[in-house]
Structure formats: structure tokens, C-alpha cells
Amino acid sequence: MSDNDSNKPEGRKPTLPPGMGQPSGKKPTLPPGTGKPAGRKPTLPPGAAKPAARKPAMPPGMKPPGGAPPPGMPSGDGASGLTRADFSSDQDVRWCPGCGDYAILATVQRLMPELGVPRENLVFISGIGCSSRFPYYMNTYGMHSIHGRAPTIATGIKASRPDLDVWMITGDGDSLSIGGNHIIHIMRRNVDLQIIMFNNQIYGLTKGQYSPTSEVGKVTKSTPFGSIDHPFNPIALVLGADSAFAARTMDRDPKHMKTILKQAHEFKGTGFVEVYQNCNIFNDGAFFDFTEKATKSDRAIFFEHGKPLTYAGGTKGLRLNGFHLENIDLESGDWGVDDCLVYDETSRELATILARVYWREDLPQPFGVFYREDRPTYDAQVNDQVQSVIKRSGKGSLEDLLAEGDTWVVG
């Protein structure tokens, strides 16, 4: 058996875990694709004839001439006068062909010129994992650090250099497993930076073990009889840690991704963005229900602040019944758009309810900005405190400090 053979993922979908077919309303721990015939293969081969094929963020040898934006995308010329090509480093991108990471890289490179931030002020900090190779491909300042610790390094640089525009790149294993402690603390501190968390519900770089977001029952190399770990719901997790900005988007909808990333960037504080990202090698099709044409409309809802929760091309909606969201048919005549919940991203209560709509059979998976709360950032406060001490006591004198307290003279 060659190395490559051993890297091949399990050839079958996980068998369904116990607890499947629970009454709806209770949050089930279901694997993706439940509700469909078990063992169903994704309808779409990854990377085939889809927007991904046009992306310049490509494996080596596939690099198209830099800069040309694909049709439908705004040109790269932003306030900084830079183009997308200015943000591509000279390093070959080494992700597997067909990986969802390419779409995220392309979207970020496309977004950069629009931000009006001088390139030298951009810093990308990552941890370890497939996603965390990201900084090497950005022609900005960057650091590929150690597993799980990117939030600490990002906090250190932003606190001491609040003038910089810091982006943190992480994955579901990096941020929710080994780096779990740091992710909750960066949330409560509300450091002014953006976090892009690539969630592929699997460990890619270590070749296919289940991750803290993998569904119960996941069959992987380390769980041949199915995983028994209850998965995290990342948005609910960060909200529980008092995240001030939490959003979800997907690799297969770069337009939505870009909108969300832009909002996260505009937000003063920790902008946490979970991106559903397909790992076509070890967890292919994990999110196809939500991301692929055949099912996306019915299984995903793209919500926005101040707008009613509708989906399926406006034929369905979500209404609030007590503390629960329920699905309403807007074509039956019983319900209208006015019955749908109008989303308010500043409501912690609504954010909590919507975040808990997670892998539900009866409800679509939500994508958008769940929560936004304007509150002071850590970096601003820590520097304000320094300034206020200087204002009160004056700039410190080393000589005075050394001779502080009781002294005496000899000789």
C-alpha cells in the first residue's frame, strides 16, 4: 500500500449514530446529510466546473495571470490602489487540488484591495493545520505559529501594535480543540481583529481523524467504530464566551463570504467568522446539503440584520414561536412574510436561538451575522490605561524609580 493509498478517506459515509430520528425541536447530534438516504454520495465532484475552477489561488502550475477578477466580481482596485495580485505571495499553494481552502484564499485576496488598508499594515497569524498554511500565501506580514496558540500571538501583536490590521486564520481542530482555552479568552477580551475559522469537521493535516465539530458516529482512522464525542457548535460556543461578533459563511459562496468578511473587518472587536469548508480528501461533502445547488435553497438560510428570515427563494420562512423557531410555508396562504422573524443581530437572545439551529432536519442551517455587540476592545483599553497612567504620573524616570523608597548614602 502506498502512502497515497493510506491517505484515502474511508470509502463510506458514517453509519447513523444512535439518537437519529429524534423528535424535531430537540438539537440532534446528526451527521451531515442525514435525512437523505444513508450512503448517498455528494452529487457534485469537488472543484468541478464550479467557481472554484476559475480561482487564481490554485495549486502550482495552475496559476492564471494574476489580478483579473472573475465575471461578476468587483475589480480588485480598492482605496489602497492595490490589486488582488499584490496580495499573492510568491509561494506555491500546497493545498490538495479541489480543497475549499482555495476559495477562501481567493476571496480574502480579492477583499484586501477593497479595505483600503496599506499592505504593510496587514498581519495574518495562524496556528497549525491545513488552514494555517494560509499566511504563507498572502503577500503581507504573517506568522504560521504553533497549534492552537494563534489567538495568543494575535492578541500580543494587536495589544502592542493597535495600528496594525490583524487577521487570524484557524481551523476547527486548531481553535476548538487544542486551542480551546485561547479562543474563549480572545472572545471575552474582544481584541480588535478578524478570525476566519475554517470548519471542515475533520483533521486534515494529520490525515483524517475526527475533529471537535465532527458528528457523533463519525468513522475515521482513529474511530473505526464511530466517534462518540458530542460535537461543538462553534457559533454557540463563541457566543457562550461572550463573542462580540459571530458569523457563518461557506467556501462555495464566495460572494456571501466576502460580504461577511467585510462586515467582520468593519466591526471594532473580535470578528469571528466560521467558514464551512469542504475537505474533499477526508470529509468530502460534509456540507453539500447547504452548499450545493440541488439542496442549498431548502437547507440553508441566508439571513440579514433587519430582514425577515425567508429562504427557498422566498417560499419559506422562519417564525418565532415562544423561544423556538419554526418553519412556515409562505405559499400555503396561512402565513406571510410579515409572520417571519425580522432578524436583529444586536439581540443576544435571538443570536442564541438562531445559533442553536444546528444540523436540524426540520430547519435550514443559518448563514450570516448572528451577533454584533459594540463594546470596548482589549487593545484600545490596554493602551488607554497606559496613556492615562502617563497622563496622571508623567512619563516615568528610570533614575527616580531606581532611587525610590528609603535610601541611604555611604562614604
Add this chain to the structure above:
Amino acid sequence: MSSKTVETLPEATVLFAGDSGDGMQLTGTQFTLATAHAMNDLATLPDFPAEIRAPVGTTYGVSGFQLHFGSVDIRTPGDEVDLLVSMNPAALVVNLDRVKAGGTILVNSNSFGKKDLSLANLDSNPLEDGSLDRFRVIQVELTRLTRETLKDTDLNQKQIDRSKNMFALGLALWLYSRPIEPAQRWLETKFARKPEIRDANLELLKKGFHFGETTEQFVTRYEVTPATLPPGRYRAVQGVQALAMGIVAAADKSGLPITYGSYPITPASDVLHALSRYKNHGIMTIQAEDEIAAVGMAIGASFGGALGITGTSGPGIALKGEAMGLAHIMELPLVIVNVQRGGPSTGLPTKTEQSDLMQALFGRNGDAPMPVIAASTPGDCFEVAYEACRIAVKYMTPVILLSDGYLANGSAPWLIPDPDSLNDFEVTFAEKANATEDGEDVFHPYIRDEKTLARPWAKPGTPNMEHRIGGLEKADGTGNVSYDAKNHEKMTRLRAEKVERVQQEMKPLEIFGDEDADLLIIGWGSTRGAIEAGVTRALNAGHKAAAVHIRWVHPLPADLGEVLSRYSTYLVPELNNGQLVRILRDEFLLPFEAMKKIQGRPFGPSEIANKIAEMVG
């Protein structure tokens, strides 16, 4: 005014011991301050339990503060105690073996009831059973006298009883002819907003002082004349304070902002406490969520062009190991302070030890050497902290600073340094391309300085210097990710060679004692005082010995081999199970003899002197 005889002593050792709630650390600190005012040389050893308030009256709740002072050169907190002030039987039991035969024991006789004795596991009362016959015992009714003094105040019984340490302090100050004013000034400031407490304490302090004068229990009062220290302005300083000020000095001289990330841990927390007060000196402190976060924040700050520093004790270093390796391979400046304590694991959190040397030298995955500097006295912590910062920046490397619980909490008189006398600390950030690629000017982050092998430090915000660094091996020069076999070997050797070059920063080694001796004692860290005091005693006893103290434990000084070649026998005293001795054996293949003490306490000079006598006598 006094009817007592005054006897002049060259030196004395006093130990205050009581319950952890008896305020013994405070009493000791105030006695130290008065002693500093009396211009004696001094050294202190606070010794307290890990429990904040252990059950009252138990032996494991005993807290002590030992102080050695004199008109002569004082290098350690003292071998044997001349005066033990014992607030209860438990404190007596725990510390009795430290009192010299014929020494004085002052006890609070009100605390020797049946229950107190039983808490100290005593079957009979030592004040009555003759077990203290070797000593001069002075019984003072501290509790009763305190209650009597404060009977007309509005303080409650608990508050009154808690103040009895001030009576004891007053009495001890009188006994050794110390000025009372520094303690009075301290009380006035400390309790400025609580006038009742302030007045009660001032009254007790005075009463204690006067009690010595009037009681017939004391026929003799002692005095210790000022020490002959080099001229200049002095203050008493603890190791933690000096260390924090060394960091401030580094910020001041380099102009670099400093970010100190730390997670509270005994005995390093006081560095965080001190630095958090120095915000107006360009120091930012962050109390991180854990040890790894603390070092991560420091690394992030260094990447941004500040100097990142993290401080902890041994268990924290274990957690920081991976991040320290990251700083090593990225070649960013970083200072890692380890205030060592007894280990392994949680070990003895409040006791001193030198057992993290191997961890400092080798405690990381891969070949990841870094310079290791060790402080030798409380005052030396200042210079060592400054040097650690300077070398970290100059050589673009993490530097480990080893202190320990004894240095951190111990006090000594400190000749206040002149900031102008410190080594130059210049910082240059890279702002221009340093290579050409395909005809274009480019910046390569791993092109090195010829002399130091340091790589350039380009901080974010500098146009056209954008670059990526990380934990993966990097190609020589460009810094691009490289898995090339020969490149990895080259880079590993380059990083090690860079650390070795710190040798060029070291002053020549100095020999203490008799240069013509056969025996050389090699020490590092906080054992310096005990070793040199021990050598002095040995010399006075006619035993020839010399000592050399190593400040940089890695790389070892370039002239160490030559120094060793001048001697034939070697002794390596360490507060661990033999660590530096193994490094020396490995490096020099000479017959180094280990002298190990692993009791959570520093060496005493007599231990060293006795060992010398055994070896050369």
C-alpha cells in the same frame, strides 16, 4: 538614658517565626528596613508555607523570616540564628534546630497553653521541661501586654491580637539598637486611612521598644555598627524588584516598548505585580489565561517590534516549551524569566531550588539552544534582567533568565546603579531590501549579521518588507519553507552558532579566594553568597580554596576551560540533584565533584566551609 550594658557585635542573625497569620513577613521586612537604615550589610530569607492561612497553631502553618546583618560583609541569610522570636510552640518546634547553642529565644508565653502544645505535637511544655536549657529563653506575655496596651481602643479582640507582632518588632528593634522611625513612617503611610489601626500599631511598636528598656529580663542590649560598603547611594532591594527594574531599564535604554505576558505563579507573580505598576515606563503587562498564552502574547509583541517578555516558574516553563522553540526557530527576541522553586511538578512552591537548569538548557523538542543567564544576588537580578533583554534583541533570540525563590524574596543593600553605566542598548529595525531576486530588490528575513549571526528585525507597518515566518524549517536567507535535508542541518547549526557567539559579550571570569589553591569551587545562580562566604571562612581556617561563579550558564564562558586548567580538584555545589556538574563533566571531562542540597533552602557558608575542610584539610 539606658541602664543596660551595650555589647557591639560584628554580625547577628534574627529569625521571626509564627503562624502564617501572625504577620511575620511584615515584621521581618520592617526589621530589614530599620537595619538598612542602620547601614548594616544584610541578607534575608523569607520562608513561608504554600498555604495562605494554614490551620492556626500547626507546624505546617509556620511562617518565618530570617535576617542576617552586620558591620562585616554579609553574603547569606546566616547559618545559625542568634535570636529566634517565636510566636507559638509550633514556630519553636520547626525552627529550634536553627538556633545556635547559647542563642536567645524570645517566646510569647501566653501561647503555650495545652491546646497550643498539642497543635505543635508536644507532650510537655518546652518552657518547663528543660528541653531549652541550651538556650537563653526570654518569656514575654505578648498577648497579655498587647491586650493591656489596647484595652481602651475600639478595636475588637481579633484586631488587637493580630497586632502583637508590632510589640515583638518594637522589642527586637530595641534589642539590636535599630531605629524605630522607619517602621513608624511605614505604619503612618500604610494605615493613613485607618487611624484607629494606625494608632494602635504605633502604640504597640513603642510599647515593645520601651518594654526592652524597662524589663529586667534583658541585661544586655546589642549594637551592630555600620558596614563598610563601597561609597554611594543605597537602598534595600528584593530580587523581584531588582528584576522588574532591570526590565524597565531595558525599555528606557533601548526605547523599545515592552510587553510582559504572565500567568500568576509562585514565586514569579511579584514580577508581574511590580511591572504592572510601571506602565508609565513603557511597560505593558497582560495577565494571560494560561502560561502558553503568556508566552504567545510576548512572541506576538516581539513580532510587532516590541520586546516580549514572559515570566513564570518551572511548571510554567514546561508549558511554554513549544512556544519557546517557536521563538527560537523564528529567531525573534524574547526573554523568559524562570523564578525557580522546588520541583518536580508542583513540588515546593514557596521554597527555593536550582533544579530547572537542565530544563532551561534542554527542555524543548528539537535542537533549540538559547542563551541562559542566572542571577547571583538580589541586586544582580537588575543587571541580569537588563543583559537578558539586550542579548535577546542583539542576537534575535529567546533568552532564559534564571532566578529563584531565595533571590526573588530575599533582600540586600543595593548600590543604586547609574543608568549611564549600563551597556549600550541600540536597536535597529530593517527598513530596506537586502537582496535582489530576478533583478528586483527584495527583503530576505534570514540574511544574517556577520558578527552576531542575528537576522534582521523588520516590523509590520514597514512598506515593502512584508514577510512570513513560522515554526516550519526555513531556507537559509529567504526564510521560505524548506524541507531540504542539508538546509535543515545548516540552519540548526547556524542557530546554535549564533547562541554560542553570545560568548563575545562576556567579561573575563573572576576568581574569588586563593588563586593558588588546588581546589576550585564552581557555582552558578543564588549560591554565590554562600560559596564566597564559605571560601572566606575556609581561608581564615587555613584551608586553601578558590571559587568562580558562572553568570551565563549557556553558552559557558569562553575562558572557563583555561580557568579550570589552573586547578586540580573541583567542587560544584548546587541546590539540586546535580545538574551543572553534568554539563561541566560533559564539556571538560574533568573530575568534578557534586555537592547537592535539595531541601528547599539555600546553602549556609558553614556547609561550604566544612566541605572545603573535608576536601583539602
